[in-house]
Amino acid sequence: MSIPEALNVRTPEFAVPRHVAIIMDGNGRWASTRGLPRSEGHRRGVEALRRTVRAAGDLGIGILTIFSFSAENWARPANEVRELMGLLRRFIRNDLAELNQSGVHVRVIGEREDLSSDIRSLLEEAEELTLNNTKLTLVVAFNYGARQEIARAAQRLAIEVAAGRLPASAITAEAITAHLDAPDLPDPDLIIRTSGEQRLSNFLLWQAAYSELVFVPTYWPDFDRSTLEGAIAEYRRRERRFGGLIAQTGS
Ligand code: IPE
Numbered sequence: 588m589s590i591p592e593a594l595n596v597r598t599p600e601f602a603v604p605r606h607v608a609i610i611m612d613g614n615g616r617w618a619s620t621r622g623l624p625r626s627e628g629h630r631r632g633v634e635a636l637r638r639t640v641r642a643a644g645d646l647g648i649g650i651l652t653i654f655s656f657s658a659e660n661w662a663r664p665a666n667e668v669r670e671l672m673g674l675l676r677r678f679i680r681n682d683l684a685e686l687n688q689s690g691v692h693v694r695v696i697g698e699r700e701d702l703s704s705d706i707r708s709l710l711e712e713a714e715e716l717t718l719n720n721t722k723l724t725l726v727v728a729f730n731y732g733a734r735q736e737i738a739r740a741a742q743r744l745a746i747e748v749a750a751g752r753l754p755a756s757a758i759t760a761e762a763i764t765a766h767l768d769a770p771d772l773p774d775p776d777l778i779i780r781t782s783g784e785q786r787l788s789n790f791l792l793w794q795a796a797y798s799e800l801v802f803v804p805t806y807w808p809d810f811d812r813s814t815l816e817g818a819i820a821e822y823r824r825r826e827r828r829f830g831g832l833i834a835q836t837g838s
């Protein structure tokens with residue numbers, strides 16, 4: 588594993604994590620504590636997402652990955668799945684132009700084959716339109732599961748081995764990383780999960796090896812710039828060691 592430059596020391600007070608990933612959780616509970624349908628929580632969750640994308644850009648975060656729909660979320664009632672698919676459609680249709688104008692590069696990770704063709708086209712349109720933007724990369728994890736992503740990487744490598752183009756000894760950690768859905772992106776520095784749950788739920792398992800995890804009690808629809816700043820403040824208090832020692836002098 589390569590150690591990110593200058594990170595093998597106490598995180599400086601001013602440091603902004605380069606890559607922040609968020610498990611946007613708690614929409615349903617936000618709604619039920621208010622006697623509202625879960626769908627209202629999801630709708631308000633999209634507003635929190637808009638706020639968060641703007642705040643991330645303002646704070647100088649380079650990459651924001653958001654967990655929008657997990658490979659396991661198909662297990663929810665059909666009407667809720669339909670609602671979540673509809674929200675993604677509406678988010679891209681309504682927000683793509685503004686995201687593009689603000690310099691956001693949209694990328695998507697996850698399995699696209701199970702998605703309806705109109706959603707696949709919208710995701711492709713978003714990626715193509717924003718391809719050259721550099722202010723913020725917004726990685727949308729949709730129909731995403733980390734175990735499935737790692738299995739896909741293993742399959743791609745196995746095809747090369749079976750065809751005799753690669754020796755089995757070439758299947759290294761670096762080679763698996765290079766065959767993930769977004770192989771060029773650095774690992775997340777900070778993973779935030781909202782709603783008080785303290786688990787990864789099959790999100791970025793490979794990439795999270797040395798990520799700092801911050802769990803906040805806030806339900807996702809209430810997440811805003813100050814919650815994000817609070818999580819970053821917590822990140823700054825952490826010591827990242829990557830298996831080494833703090834302030835190594837080489838002696
Ligand atoms: C997050 O909120 C949205 C998705 C997982 C799609 P939830 O819908 O999981 O809300 P809770 O966890 O039931 O409160």
Ligand code: IPE
Nearest residue numbers: 610611612654655656657788
């Ligand atoms: C994880 O949340 C998935 C997303 C946020 C999209 P879940 O609500 O699906 O996770 P569990 O079921 O509580 O672990």
Ligand code: MG
Nearest residue numbers: 612613614615
């Ligand atoms: Mg949940």
